[in-house]
Amino acid sequence: MASPTQPRECLVTKQDGKGFGFCLRIEKNEVGHLVRSIEKDSSADRSGLKDGDRVLTVDGIFVDEKEHTEVVDIIKKSGNSVTLLVLDEVAYENAKRKGEDLSKLSKTSAQPVTKPEVSQPPKKDEVQDSGPKPRICYLAKDGGSYGFSLKSTPGTSGIFLGSLAPNGIAAKAGVRDGDHIIELNGNNVENDSHEQITQKVKESGSIIAFLLADKETEDYFTKMKMKITADTATLEHLPSKPRTVDLKKEPSGYGFYLRQEKNRKGHFIMEIDAGSPAEKANLKDYDRIVAVNGASVETFEHEQVVDAIRKGGDKTTLLIVDQKTDEIYSKAGISPYLYLQELKKPEEQKEHTPAVIPAVTPAVIPAVTPATKPAAVPTPTPEKPATTPAATSPDPKHKPRLCQLQKGTSGYGFNLNAIKEVPGQYIKQVVKGGPADVGGIKEDDILLEVNGVNVEKDAYEDVIVKIKNAGGNLTLLVISQEAYDYFKSQKLPVTSSMADPLPKKETTPSNSEKAPTNKAKSVPEPIELAASPPPDVKSQDKQEKDDDTQL
Template sequence: MAGYRPRVIVLSKKPGQSFGFLLRVEQGEDGHLIRNLERGSPAKLVGLKDGDRILRVNGTYVDEMDHTRVVDLVKESGTSVTFHVLDVASYKQAKTEGVDLSDQHATPTQHAMNGVGGGAPKPKLCYLAKSSGGYGFSLRSIKDERGDVGMFMTEVAPGGVAGRAGVKTNDRLIEVNGENTENATHDQIIEKIKASGSSVMFLLVDEDTDRFYKIKRIRIGAGLATAKLLPLKPRIADLVKGSDGYGYFLRTEPNKTGHFIRDIDRGSPAERAGLKEMDRLVAVEGVEVDGCSHEQVVDRIRQCGSKCCLLVVDEDTDKLYKMVRVLGSIFLDGFRK
């Protein structure tokens, strides 16, 4: 299924809450379609799009399954469900070309989780800034309960750099500075850490989280991670439009990628909401905008009406998150929790 790689969506909700979408079949359309996404719902916040096709539910291929059975599979999942989805354009093109969408060897390119409390466990990102005493941990190759060999954190010093960053003994190492190291040797990983200089970013999983993703057959990546342990955080700005608008301009900048907040009016709704000059805009109403044109982002903000919720990062926060080499998905961790 090369060229048609689905997104993995781990969708969670609170008991009694809905996921916030309808699953439909429609005349003249193939597949099971995502429709009627509710604003602010778990489905909307995790990045499901109108017209997305569900290919798998909790690992089960459903594209050719009876629609009623697919709905039942979702209901039987309870408060957490894992979807493999394909956007409408890719799905239709794949169907036209006769692509086998049931191919389990396809590697998903994007993972997303809405992170509602009580849902699926998350890998964790830990940022370590070396002190004079080093990082305060050891790394060892250990065979886990399934017989798989991995690199695990050991001898984590209480109160040391690693311990304060959230590293726990027996955490398994997945990535170093955004690069997967699961197939690297001990010596290769040590060299990567040394080459990183005075700071390093780890992607780690504890035993329970590791088991969860192995059972789901989902490859672990930074796009699935929680960023709660990182020292710098994105900011949520809730704006209520005044008589003169929101009081800022959204601009693109030479030699920079993204959409930036500029020219904030003194005393404006933008200033009161905490926006700062040169903040980079990550998401509008929980939907990331990195891949959007400037005109599309402006239009999305206009469609919000008199109230708009923006997720932004300053320059230092942006640099920190870019160490893990993913787009805006992990910025959305905790959005609207």
């Protein structure tokens, strides 16, 4: 008799420039590796994954009893697609309660779950190689009209483009008579009325980006049971393209700074040195790096991009967009990383296989506070790869907080409490408007660090001494009880690098060969709590709260 516990096998394929479309989590008071935050219409959604599913195997490897970070690593190494064997929440909990051996559930017992409307969808590459594709068309006018009319047909859903002006803007942009409008400026409008689309065209001003499909393309996608989306479209009609740049490092580096600005999305090339490899490759300030050696870095933190470039050794290949190209792709609602799909020939794909880190686990990436740029050209030294510990939740409520306090006439404005025979200290009686309150300290916060020194296991009296010896200035790392329990349940240490960096004071680069590295010892900056960058990666304090690294 077959077991009532029937797992499902789900094949999930990575989206260009993105991840698999779901998060993998472990949660307090829950057992197993949980599937969460499934993106609508993503590969994960189409594969049949459900919120609360427990992952049993990854590409045939039983993972139910493995550590969470190990499971994440297995998925990361799976490439562009991964096969998951999962159980729904109720079946999993029942099996655990009955003591069933889940490792004996093989793939042959799995019941694939597919959605009828997109049952067993083909891979995107199959559509691109063998059939017609939708088009992304970018229309920009300078006065006058776009040279098209909006049309609707009784009994037929959707709005279509017609009455194209010969040599008009629309015709030159790749629009064809009878095209069905799928998206307008990156937003799906298939269910919009004629009036709604007319209004959106007017509101768009002098620039519009359409995702369009002619009848042949629509018929083909219907036959293949595929949904028409921007990541299945050809980009050949866009007026500006991303570009690939091959750089060979010289003794002084690549000759540019990599900057990540807090109020601007992306990783930008800045301050290009004269005669450097970057200048010879015609890189410009505010060129944005989309991919490094074939792998998308758009979702990476600053240190991760630096590490990706560093791993290339003495040469690296960057996918770059200038500001104009970036604006075009942004208007269309697509990533410039999709350009690689059309750019690469099969033999090139073997050489530069994209390896985007999948978005399968929430992560808090340690923030990096740059030091000051040294005036002298750094002497090349052997590179040592840096590793960055990552926690597993990006939820702001799970972040520790760095709080800077200046002692007032009545003290710091809080009491420190401890429970006998229980490690740790707790914040109590935060005075409203006092230094602690102003600095961001909250009632019942757990104290982790005092001026960069971990005090979790210190005796209460020792912590008091450290605070008194601070000289009137304190930098405390604190965390809520809920967040502290969360990290401890995952056996992850909490450090100041997980917190948002404190605002930095302006510093002036030194004219000597040594960069100033010592801050006032009573108020250490977050950089003193994190690992120092490798010798060949020098940091620059140029812009408040920005990450800026010389390469």
